Structures are given as C-alpha cells and as structure tokens.
Amino acid sequence: MTLEALVFDAYGTLFDVHAVIARCETFWPGRGAALSQLWRARQLEYSWQRSLMDRYAPFSAVTRDALDYACEALGLPLDETRARVLMDEYLNLAAYPDVPAALERLQRSGKKLAILTNGSPDMIEPLVKNRGMEKLFDAVLSVDAAWIYKPAPRVYTLAVDRLGVAAGAIGFVSANCWDALGAKSFGFRVFWINRAGAPVDRLGFQPDGILRTLGDLPGML
Amino acid sequence: MTLEALVFDAYGTLFDVHAVIARCETFWPGRGAALSQLWRARQLEYSWQRSLMDRYAPFSAVTRDALDYACEALGLPLDETRARVLMDEYLNLAAYPDVPAALERLQRSGKKLAILTNGSPDMIEPLVKNRGMEKLFDAVLSVDAAWIYKPAPRVYTLAVDRLGVAAGAIGFVSANCWDALGAKSFGFRVFWINRAGAPVDRLGFQPDGILRTLGDLPGML
Numbered sequence: 001m002t003l004e005a006l007v008f009d010a011y012g013t014l015f016d017v018h019a020v021i022a023r024c025e026t027f028w029p030g031r032g033a034a035l036s037q038l039w040r041a042r043q044l045e046y047s048w049q050r051s052l053m054d055r056y057a058p059f060s061a062v063t064r065d066a067l068d069y070a071c072e073a074l075g076l077p078l079d080e081t082r083a084r085v086l087m088d089e090y091l092n093l094a095a096y097p098d099v100p101a102a103l104e105r106l107q108r109s110g111k112k113l114a115i116l117t118n119g120s121p122d123m124i125e126p127l128v129k130n131r132g133m134e135k136l137f138d139a140v141l142s143v144d145a146a147w148i149y150k151p152a153p154r155v156y157t158l159a160v161d162r163l164g165v166a167a168g169a170i171g172f173v174s175a176n177c178w179d180a181l182g183a184k185s186f187g188f189r190v191f192w193i194n195r196a197g198a199p200v201d202r203l204g205f206q207p208d209g210i211l212r213t214l215g216d217l218p219g220m221l
Numbered sequence: 222m223t224l225e226a227l228v229f230d231a232y233g234t235l236f237d238v239h240a241v242i243a244r245c246e247t248f249w250p251g252r253g254a255a256l257s258q259l260w261r262a263r264q265l266e267y268s269w270q271r272s273l274m275d276r277y278a279p280f281s282a283v284t285r286d287a288l289d290y291a292c293e294a295l296g297l298p299l300d301e302t303r304a305r306v307l308m309d310e311y312l313n314l315a316a317y318p319d320v321p322a323a324l325e326r327l328q329r330s331g332k333k334l335a336i337l338t339n340g341s342p343d344m345i346e347p348l349v350k351n352r353g354m355e356k357l358f359d360a361v362l363s364v365d366a367a368w369i370y371k372p373a374p375r376v377y378t379l380a381v382d383r384l385g386v387a388a389g390a391i392g393f394v395s396a397n398c399w400d401a402l403g404a405k406s407f408g409f410r411v412f413w414i415n416r417a418g419a420p421v422d423r424l425g426f427q428p429d430g431i432l433r434t435l436g437d438l439p440g441m442l
Contacts, residue, residue: 046424048269049399052373053406055425065423072420152273178270185274199293202286203267204276 003189003221005138005165006106009150009174010117010124013193014103014214015093015131023089028076035070042066047118047149056147058120063090090119091126095133096195098213103136105218114139116159116172118149139163151182159188173217177201184208191217224410224442226359226386227327230371230395231338231345234414235324235435236314236352244310249297256291263287268339268370277368279341284311311340312347316354317416319434324357326439335360337380337393339370360384372403380409394438398422405429412438 011017018036025032043059043066050056057065064087071078107113114137117124121142128140139162146154160167167187174180175193177200184190184205192200192207193214200206209220232238238261245253264280264287271277278286285308292299328334335358338345342363349361360383367375381388388408395401396414398421405411405426413421413428414435421427430441 042422045266045269045399046422048266048273049372049403049422049424052269052272052370053403053424054374055406057425069420069423149273151270153275178266182270182274185276199290201263201267201270202290203270203274204278 001166001168001189003111003171004169005112005114005159005163006171006173006217007114007116007141007159007163007188009172009176009179010115010119010127011093013173013175014095014099014115015127016096017090017093019094020086020089023086027082027086031074031076035074035076038070038073039063039066042069051149051152056149058122058144059118059142059149060087060120060123063087063123090123092130093127095131096214098215100133102214102217103133107136109218109221111171112138112163112165114141114159114163116141116143116155118143120144150176150179151185153182153186156183156186156188171221173214177207178203180207181205191220222387222389222410224332224392225390226333226335226380226384227392227394227438228335228337228362228380228384228409230393230397230400231336231340231348232314234394234396235316235320235336236348237317238311238314240315241307241310244307248303248307252295252297256295256297259291259294260284260287263290272370272373277370279343279365280339280363280370281308281341281344284308284344311344313351314348316352317435319436321354323435323438324354328357330439330442332392333359333384333386335362335380335384337362337364337376339364341365371397371400372406374403374407377404377407377409392442394432394435398428399424401428402426412441 017040021032021036024035043063046062046066141158141162143149143155148154170188172183172188172190177192180190180192181203189208191209193211239257242253242257245256264284267283267287362379362383364370364376369375391409393404393409394412398413401411401413402424410429412430414432
C-alpha cells in the first residue's frame with residue numbers, strides 16, 4: 001500500500017532529549033549525563049506505569065515528577081527556580097542535525113506529515129513553534145487526547161482518526177524501538193531510527209525499515 | 222481495618238534477582254553486574270510495553286527475550302546452553318537473608334500469606350518449591366491468570382478474588398516501589414521494602430509503611 005502520511009515521534013526522534021545535559025551541567029558540574037539519563041528513564045517508566053494503573057497524568061507533570069525523583073536519587077538539590085529552568089529546556093530542545101532537511105524533503109513529496117507524541121500540548125506546541133517547524137506538519141497530535149501513553153493502541157488510533165488515513169497507509173517513524181514496534185503491532189508501516197546501533201527490542205515484531213538517520217528515509221519510500 | 226492477609230511480590234522482594242550475577246560472571250568475567258542490570262531493566266520494560274500493546278506473553282518468555290536483548294546489546298555471545306543455564310537461575314534464586322525468619326513469624330500471626338508475582342507458573346512454582354517455601358503460603362498467584370502485568374488493577378484483583386479477602390484487609394509488600402504504589406492505587410494497604418535507600422517513586426501515591434527489611438514488618442502490624 002502506498003504511504004499517504006508519515007507520522008513522527010517527537011522526543012528522541014526529532015528532538016534530542018539529552019540536549020538538557022548542558023543545562024544540568026551548569027547546576028551540577030559532572031552530573032549532567034547521569035541526571036539526564038535517570039530523568040529520561042523515569043519519565044518513560046512513569047508513563048507506562050501510570051497508564052497501566054489507569055492514573056494518567058499529562059507528560060509535563062510526569063516529566064516534572066521524574067525530575068524530582070532523579071534529583072533526589074542522585075543527591076542533587078533542586079529548588080523551584082532550577083526546576084523551572086530545566087523544565088523549560090523541554091520547550092527548546094534541539095532538533096537532531098539530520099532532521100530539518102529530511103522533513104523538508106519529505107514534505108515536498110506530497111505526503112501528510114504529523115507528530116504523534118507522549119508530550120502534552122503545553123510541552124509539544126511551544127517546542128514545535130520555537131523550532132520554527134509549525135509549517136512542516138499537518139497535525140501535531142498528543143496522547144493527551146487519549147489519556148494513555150504509548151505503546152497503547154488507543155494512541156496510534158489518534159493518527160488514523162485525525163489524519164483520515166488508514167493504518168496501513170501510514171508510515172510511522174520513531175527512534176524509540178518499543179514505540180516503533182507498538183506502532184507495528186497496531187498496523188502502521190514502521191521505520192526505526194537506530195542512531196546508537198542498538199539491537200532491535202524483543203517485543204514480537206520487527207520494524208519494516210531501520211535507518212541510521214532521518215536522512216535515510218526519503219530514499220526508502 | 223485489621224489485615225487478614227499479607228500478599229508478597231516475589232522478584233526483588235522475597236528473591237534476589239541479581240543473584241544471577243555470579244553465574245553471569247562465570248560466562249563473561251567482569252560483565253555480570255552490567256548484564257544482570259540490563260536484563261532486569263528490559264524484563265520489566267517489556268512487561269509494561271507488552272501489557273500496553275495488548276500483547277501479553279508469559280514472564281518466562283519475556284525474561285528470555287530480555288536476556289537475548291541484553292546479551293546482544295553488551296556484545297556477550299549467548300548460545301542455547303548458556304541461555305538455559307541462566308534461565309534456570311530464576312528457578313533457584315536466593316531468598317534475601319531477612320526473608321525466611323520474617324515469613325515464619327508472620328505465618329504464626331495467623332494471617333493468610335500469599336505471593337502475587339509477574340512470574341509465570343513455570344517460573345514461580347519451581348522456585349518456591351526449590352526454596353522449601355510451599356508450606357508458608359496459602360496461595361501462589363501469577364499475573365498469568367490475568368494476561369497483563371503489574372501495576373494493572375486486574376492483577377491486584379486476583380488476590381482479592383482468590384483469597385476471598387477485601388482489598389482494604391490485604392497488606393501488600395513489595396520492594397519494587399512502583400508495584401507497591403500500583404497496589405496502593407488499587408486499594409491495598411502497602412508496605413515498601415526500601416533495601417537500597419531509594420526515594421519514593423512519584424506516581425501520585427505514598428506507601429503506608431516503609432521498611433528496611435522484611436524483618437521490620439511484624440513490628441509494624
């Protein structure tokens with residue numbers, strides 16, 4: 001089936017969540033990488049656990065909770081000012097270097113482009129705007145409309161419903177392998193961006209394509 | 222409300238999952254701790270992700286998948302023989318030193334005792350038997366009967382249904398904070414065993430009690 005739309009994960013796929021390391025370093029020299037790693041790990045774990053508990057909270061709240069946990073676990077004193085500065089980093093994450101040119105090329109191909117993200121609207125909308133990417137996307141979709149996180153099928157359904165495109169005609173792109181495989185389980189054609197050379201996650205599915213950078217995608221369609 | 226039953230998580234709570242490190246070391250000297258850590262992390266992540274994907278697979282399969290992933294990610298060659306030896310370690314995990322005496326003391330208090338575990342019957346039943354603990358428990362319950370993993374409410378419901386005890390009269394004990402808080406969200410009275418001195422996870426709930434070892438529990442009831 002010809003792909004009519006391409007749907008992209010945001011954090012870790014288009015935008016580098018570990019771009020927060022530099023800011024963490026200014027507060028706690030030498031601890032930025034450890035903090036960023038634990039922060040991101042707990043952010044995702046809380047998203048899965050809250051989903052299974054039927055206790056959805058928006059990703060901005062989950063992200064702040066994970067920051068609080070990570071700082072306490074690492075013994076890094078966090079006050080309101082620092083917390084606000086670090087949370088604001090999420091509104092200004094850098095795009096990966098390969099992303100802007102690849103998106104522009106894909107847009108010229110005439111397919112619909114959309115974001116489908118765990119990020120709540122208060123996080124993702126300012127980020128897309130701050131990066132000057134509003135005109136690249138036909139839709140910016142948040143799991144917040146489904147009150148559950150990836151990789152629940154209800155999340156991927158949002159793209160089908162909002163874009164008006166059948167699942168089999170949607171290409172889904174994520175650098176989070178478990179997200180790509182959740183989308184595959186749902187019925188999308190999926191492309192995993194494997195920037196780090198990691199193994200494929202063992203979740204009973206395989207990606208349809210594995211890319212090193214988003215720049216590889218136009219040539220694979 | 223007086224507690225009529227005590228329900229225990231198994232892995233990480235009664236049994237030390239990192240007891241596999243020594244066996245890993247015999248295969249890959251110097252890499253045992255890293256392998257054990259990544260193996261356990263992916264085991265849990267796959268349990269959450271598969272639950273959200275509606276793609277339940279038994280914990281024995283998830284554990285083997287996580288082992289395959291972890292070995293590949295760390296560049297450790299895994300053949301069928303080594304895989305079988307490592308998987309068999311799960312049938313012989315050591316109990317934490319504080320566990321046997323505390324369980325015997327709790328049993329003498331007259332409350333029903335049960336295990337409620339992610340482990341599939343093919344994993345947990347041999348383990349309990351090999352550790353000589355069958356007579357301590359009135360029931361050994363597996364999420365396998367619910368086809369979803371912790372912390373989904375359907376899992377905790379198993380204990381209510383099988384023990385015939387109301388949620389509010391069940392004390393739930395776990396060293397996995399997210400599991401304790403999932404049980405709290407469900408309606409149990411929960412005790413978190415915080416052996417490592419970690420912060421409380423930020424999931425919108427607090428444990429009713431925090432223990433350093435299981436030996437602290439009898440004195441708190």
